[in-house]
Amino acid sequence: MTLDTVEHASSTPDHQQPWAELGLKPDEYQRIREILGRRPTGAELAMYSVMWSEHCSYKSSKVHLRKFGELPQETPLGKTLAGIGENAGVIDIGQGYAVTFKVESHNHPSYVEPYQGAATGIGGIVRDILAMGARPVAVMDPLRFGPLDAPDTARVLPGIVAGVGGYGNCLGLPNIGGEVVFDETYVGNPLVNALCVGVLRHEDLHLAHASGAGNKVVLYGARTGGDGIGGVSVLASETFTDEGPTKRPSVQVGDPFMEKLLIECTLELFKAGVVAGIQDLGGAGLSCATSELASAGDGGMHVELDQVPLRDATLSPEEILMSESQERMMAVVEPQHLAAFMDICRKWDVEAVVVGEVTDGDRLVIDWHGETVVDVPPRSVAHDGPVYERPYARPTWQDDLQADGAEKLPRPTSPEALREQFEQVVTSPNMADKSWVTHQYDRYVLGNTVLAQPEDAGVVRVDEETGLGVAVSTDCNGRFAKLDPYAGAQLALVESYRNVAVTGAQPLAVTDCLNFGSPEDPDVMWQFERATHGLKDACAELGIPVTGGNVSFYNQTGDTPILPTPVVGVLGVIQDVRQRVTQGFRTEGAHLLLLGETRDELSGSTWADVVHGHLGGLPPAVDLDAERRLAALMVDAAKSAIVEAAHDLSDGGLAMAVAEAAFRNGVGATLELEDPFIDLFSESAGRVLVAVPEDNHEEFVSLAEQHGVELASIGRTGGAQIVVDGRFAIDVAQLREAWRSTLPAVLGSISAHA
Template sequence: MDTVEVAAQDPDRQQPWADLGLKADEYARIREILGRRPTSSELAMYSVMWSEHCSYKSSKVHLKQFGEIPQETPVGKMLAGIGENAGVIDVGQGYAVTFKVESHNHPSYVEPYQGAATGVGGIVRDILAMGARPVAVMDPLRFGPLEAADTHRVLPGIVAGVGGYGNCLGLPNIGGEAVFDETYLGNPLVNALCVGVLRHEDLHLAKASGVGNQVILYGARTGGDGIGGVSVLASETFDADGPAKRPSVQVGDPFMEKLLIECTLELFAARVVAGIQDLGGAGLSCATSELASAGDGGMHVELDRVPLRDSSLAPEEILMSESQERMMAVVEPGDVAAFMEICAKWDVEAVVVGEVTDTGRLQIDWHGERVVDVPPRTVAHEGPTYERPFARPAWQDALQADGAEALPRPATGDELRATVLRLAGSPNLCDKSWITDQYDRYVQGNTVLAQPSDSGMIRIDEESNLGVAVATDCNGRFAKLDPYAGAQLALAESYRNVATGGARPLAVSDCLNFGSPEDPDVMWQFAEACRGLKDGCLELGVPVTGGNVSLYNQTGETAILPTPVVAVLGVVEDVTRRTPTGFAATGEQVFQLGATREELSGSEWAHVVHGHLGGRPPAVDLGAEKALGSLLADGVGLLTSAHDLSEGGLSQALVESCLRRGIGATVRLSGDPFVELFSESAARVLVTVATEDVARLTELALEHGVPLTRLGETGGATLVVEGQFDVPLEELRATWTATLPAALS
């Protein structure tokens, strides 16, 4: 066995550090930290904890600027932020909400169902670890072209995995996205978001403090799934007849996770948890090193006490396994019996595997022999930091010069009508019910809004009707044209979608999906997106509470569109007074809030009709977004519906608003009908009011400085654009709903 003692006596043993993803200088740094070569178990820990996924070594120099954003929200101080499992925000009335979005991209390509399912499971445990009850999930997804064979392989499995795991947990899926683009072929994006609710006094943090406190591992047994690269390391230590290769994608058990959630919440209520950490990426390597590093600095673990599903696992495999549905708690000795009693009640296996020490070292033994003896901060928090070279790509100027202005446009009413229908049935704009009908959106009975509304909304207090709204957005084409503006447009759209329901935006979580950080072009995109998001949050007054970075998203030399997904959470004082999406009644007046400019580069029209990407994205005006958000919040009770204008412009907003409840509309356009219908200018919302409330809406728009344009009125069974065309809603609905079933059923 490769013990610490053996490592000290055998300094020249060849180790597979490169196969585990470490660079030569990183391996040398580990030897310098330890004053010897690492044991195979220590090498396993450093390799996973210093990976891009866990250490953020290429991105943290850019992420640190989010700390410049004040940690205050319009409601109160942020209770926990960047560096914790998830951000926690005060939402008033003694309640706090925690939310976070993370990626599970590569596992979902390899094994779509389990990759997506365990992505949901992992983000739910992050929320649980903060002391919160998970109450809802969301799933921003990106796929290759809808007609591609590999999309047909991965999409059904990913959707089934998201739905299967979330449905079994009894968590409503209240929103997300499904976007198709050729750059995601071979590299789908599966981002998962979870929202949790807690009282202020129930907040828990990931730290191991209190010498003598016991370290308890509870939940599912540890197996060989999710190890990935350690199969190379295992071949160094396994006997010839041992396992040759472990599955790299975790295998989820949502029913075990449901027990784990209820058990953990009862443990919190019993006040028997002094510190807690979920076991996600890097498994025990992460949980032990992060708990020790954030606490008093010392921990001793008996690794052979870890309950196993596979008795053949070597110690380094146990440390690297990412088996799901596991948690690690720090418990005072006097509370251990009560802790174990609660776990037994829920049929959750729990074992004391170690204790907090004052050594300042993380020391792990295997059958009485020491296999790990490291300073925990060097594993968890002092990994490498790279300042990767980046530069504006040589092709960026030419891309931006190739705008959509010269593309052939529809000129007649018939051509405009055909374009409206073509966009409505396009993969990115069509009805997503084929996906969302696989999700339970209303379980638990507190869902107020869900797909296809602009945002998801959840009631968190049944007496006061306090609630929160969440939206996720990103237009990767805009980010390709200008990553700084693209990140701000993603922020603005998510902010606007939350506001359309009547919520006041409070905070941001992000999932930054990019190509290889070793490509200076990609790193420039990443750096610009981070800078744009930071500046945008400063202007809008919303802090970044945490998030995720996913790099190396590319197939061969082709990187994905830069995809900085932004989630915005807002508070709703009374969910019974929210603004619905889509026309609510006939005989109401239709208005557009915000100004339309000729902004078609990067638009859905350019993409669908011409396969074109070039030019500059729509202008960002965060002051206008903020004013619009304030108007929408003040307009609750006055506005009978609100729907943001984004992909597909006014055309798609009208289509979706009409189809929501089968109420037609007649509109009159004062400018160029093509620009009015298909421009994707930001800071715009389609709203309706009762005829008697038009004067009040006009006053409100003047008060907030928001442009207001009357378009027409609701009614009938047809969408009419006067002087141009009309389309029966029956024809619109047939076109809008046919696309996904035809391709995937």
Template sequence: MTLDTVDKAKDDSKDRGWLQDGPVGAHTFGQPYAELGLKTDEYERIVTILDRRPTSSELAMYSVMWSEHCSYKSSKVHLRQFGEKAPASDAMLVGIGENAGVVDVGQGYAVTFKVESHNHPSYVEPYQGAATGIGGIVRDILAMGARPVAVMDPLRFGAADHPDTRRVLPGVVSGIGGYGNCLGLPNIGGEVVFDPCYQGNPLVNALCVGVMKHEDIHLAKASGTGNLVILYGARTGGDGIGGVSVLASETFDADGPAKRPAVQVGDPFQEKLLIECTLEVFAEDLVTGIQDLGGAGLSCATSELASAGSGGMRVELDKVPLRDATLAPEEILMSESQERMCAIVEPGKVDRFLEICAKWDVIATVIGEVTDGDRLEIFWHGEKIVDVPPRTVAHEGPVYERPFARPEWQDALQADGAEHLPRPQGGDELRATLLKLTGSPNLADKSWITDQYDRYVLGNTVLAQPEDAGMIRVDEETNLGVAVSTDGNGRFCKLDPYTGAQLALAEAYRNVATTGARPLAVTDCLNFGSPEDPGVMWQFAEATRGLADACQILGTPVTGGNVSFYNQTGETAIHPTPVVGVLGVIDDVTRRTPIGFREEGQIILLLGDTREELSGSVWADVAHGHLGGRPPQVDLERERVLAEVLIAGSRDGMVDAAHDLADGGLAQALVEACLRGGNGARIVLPEELDPFVALFSESAGRAIVAVPRSEELRFTDMCKVRHLPVARIGVVDGETLEIQGQFTIGLDELKAANSAPLRDFFA
């Protein structure tokens, strides 16, 4: 289809429904641009950019690249804070804007990490949606020049006993395990959260970590006139068409989605070949730029490479290897078929590049070249079907300053605190409450899920679920390592999105520090409802502001991430759920600190202040089905001090076990430390606290540590010098958890209560 035959082509292609039929500004009902997710004003802007109507292929490209999922058009104005408020960091090597952020971890090593969402596809087709979420984030890491070394999976589902959760969760878990296990990547952490607000809209976020040397970093740009564009990997099929523009950028109807063709289909064995092939190509320095094909497929890869490069690009679309010969050019451009990469290669290196691809049985085809112009030109059997300025497709999409306003119900929600709720009285009721909470889905043992993942493949996993953070050894000779944790509490964010986002960062930061690693950098996946709702946009604006402010104080820059909007069914949005990932570095993984109480006789210390903070807590939810009040206070300077103490204690051999206090408070932290280490504990609660508050408050900035008796004085002196509250609350001992003066529970009874729920629901 040539540019000068658009009108004829429009008539010929009405059955396909790609071209706008009628004058610019016409009613959108039945208009192809509207069916592709474009608004009328966006279509009019495309016409202005091109000074003509777009061809059907151009319309396809703009529709996917200007989607909410790809262009961040509703979030850009808020995301800028991550750059404007970014703390100075000597570790930052590559920041926001590339496939993934990269940080320096020492000894010449760099680590890249990123978290992204695959929420809607995972509801429509749980197995493939989750599997291709893993595949996509792995390729993002690979495209930076790194070898992927680990994955994580922050997950959120509806109520555990809801029939649709039983449909979605097993498929999602199987997809994550099936794809990641076949790639030979350990799954070292994540979360599984249940809440009715995610009913019909689960959150399936995926994180990947990769390791490389500094000199191996690669960027997504097409430079060098005459360099060739090579598409390699799987053949292009009809799966995933409209995935980013329609499926990921729309609210589900109340009856749920019927968009199965928009879900990608993955092949982990093809991806494994692609990984090894790409790493060998990197090792021989054969590429000048590289981009994975994920959301928006070839539309994204060609436009972003050309936009970030020094010239233009010419592509012969009919040379693309296809699984389905009937695909139209628009469909080829929009397809999100998995396991594909696009590389820019100098002519003299092409033969060697193709040899390596053949060695790994990876299809590779030269589909174009870098030109000295400033246009992205795409041809179909010799006819030009695309002629656009690439930046207008990839980097100059719409920017919306959507209206936002504090919801009218927010004041009433915050006024309805948990203080008025009936509380357990006496030891027997406290005991029953602890058993009920530890046996609730959100606090229960998640091994039914994590046992389906290979956590130790490759042999470098140091810590994995259910530890506070996953830890991977980077260098086998020096034992250099990195730790990663993800956290996000939608209930706290519903009560106060600014504070809730900061609490998510604080918990992930604290989790990394409890292992002995020093937090370095942040990635985030911001999951929210419809940006067209002013109340949702207020939640997003507040959460983003809170996260940016907190990163500035903690000195942990945001390296990249993802925004996922339209997470709602009908008019019902999920809780605002910013998932925050923190990466830290540890010089010697043999000094890491696990959560379990491993040695009898060690002293248990409680670090930090406990206040009566129960609103939004697990206790309020499980015991009363209540959500209201204000979330716990967050003191970021205290979090920094606590982290310093935990890191120093690990490094200097003063701490044998450490566990942060979060969901379920001190009671749940003790349960997990006892069960993980196989030893009981005798606990004396602080006299100044009500026993119920001491056990179940969810005050932030706290941790418990187990220290040898010989190290107690040295450790407590270190806390006092830093003005960190520290209290001796017990000793590791026996086969029971004894809260002196209140109750005793055997470890067998604790384990039975803690391990039953997920197996009962899903086994």
């Protein structure tokens, strides 16, 4: 078979190519020909197809994501050190430290191959953090599944959880938080979002660029195999049919032990000062690493593809360029540092090979056994792909959906009915104990985890001497986003913002993972446009930057898209982790104070969903100024050590907050409520439940007044029951047992799925 070289491509302009099978549109293929002045070679076609895929190029979302670049890049502690466009955002947290964090999706691969899809999602996001020069210190995993009792959930959930835990545990990284949410729309399309946090000193920051003619390009880590050819770049760029995915390329296969060696090797390379530029190999593999490094540099690059170490010697150049084999990195190394670079790799038993060098020109040239198979402008591959302004319009059904509010739903008319619905909400799958999942994760490895699930936010110590730490939370209520995508995205943001502040940490920055249906559907694109606009407006008002994130489209089965799910992660800094506040009641007789205003806001609520199976109306109102004042109060209260416990109110409202706070230490509460039904089940935003000891009560009330935060006294802690307004009482231990049993009753014991 004739090798499809650049010379051959130039002389055979009419040669038929499988551009459509690779996901390219007719006009996209024609544009490639115009860029090159000829038809592409097979290797060039492979590169453009994966790099111009939805997953890699953001071609349907770029026009909407640009608005995040308009946000100020300052935080309360200083400038953002690296933001949108880098592998991950990096923010200053003081004392010479910086933190990098990012969340990404691995949804479709995790449906096809649950264990490996989820495992390699963790591996990929960890390498993004590593590439910034940081040591990864923690991971989180926002997950979405179909109904708990659905056959599809039984197939994918155990494997996904085992994959997240297996890979993260082997790396020795604590899993400090996340979400597990069930909804009918995720049947056949689970969401597996993965977040990683890393820590670095300011001077250790590294960026992805290839500069300096004559510098060597080194590929190091695992060998390249046939697994994941097209991988996430193809899988995440197409809708699944009702029968399953229409394309089934191999999902990447992960090796966490190789990744652990890669982490330690890379950190030592950074410390030795022998790396001039670096890029991890994730989606689109070598196609991405070579083109992005060259595009971000000041020259070109020449690569000898036959130098790439292979696990399968039969791979073609196209397959090598498209392979998404895991645990690989690419570095740019100055010649005088090459020997030291190779010595460090040998020390860690990490294979490293020089595969090319930086050139004076402006082309990315790739040879295969001495013949040129790629000769392209690297920017045309990596950054100047197609940009679509997809049509969008408010759905015709949106008005009817919003008009169908929860106000019409029958409410409990007796104490017995109120108690029954309280128990229904608390023990429902979305509210129930997630220990079945979290007990498969090591939450405390490395010894710096200060708070982890089921706390409102995960907290990690950064500096042992000063106690400096960071808190992270991820959140999204897809039901709210369906009712109003603009408000829904803001509600996701303020919930994460509030969860971070409740621990005593000052919110600093945002990362997001925007999970939506097909961008070719105007209804979906309207949801996306509204959600990104809402997120941008809220970040601007709160004064926090979006430092990076991910867009995941085509999350639908057939014509049924998922609930719009803009997952928002917020990171905050706490000056001394010993001052952190936990959610559990601890003593008898502490004042229970409800901060913020409670309104009759039940549309999209857990109560409406669980008790009535209803979704309609308008989500709770967002008051960003009130959220800022509430957060400032909680940060100051933590510093003053006057709060015994604090819990954000969100899904499940006060009912859920009181139950979870009581479950932590077995301490009950007696509540005195003006309107028990509204007070228990409303999901009004901007609210926190705090327990304040008698000796600190006056000081806390005064502090709340100073911050302009509304406050209501609703009872006291103590006893072994939750007593609501004299109407009913529930034994804490019995309710906790029912809460704990919801997932195991359906999924069985953890060991059965290990």
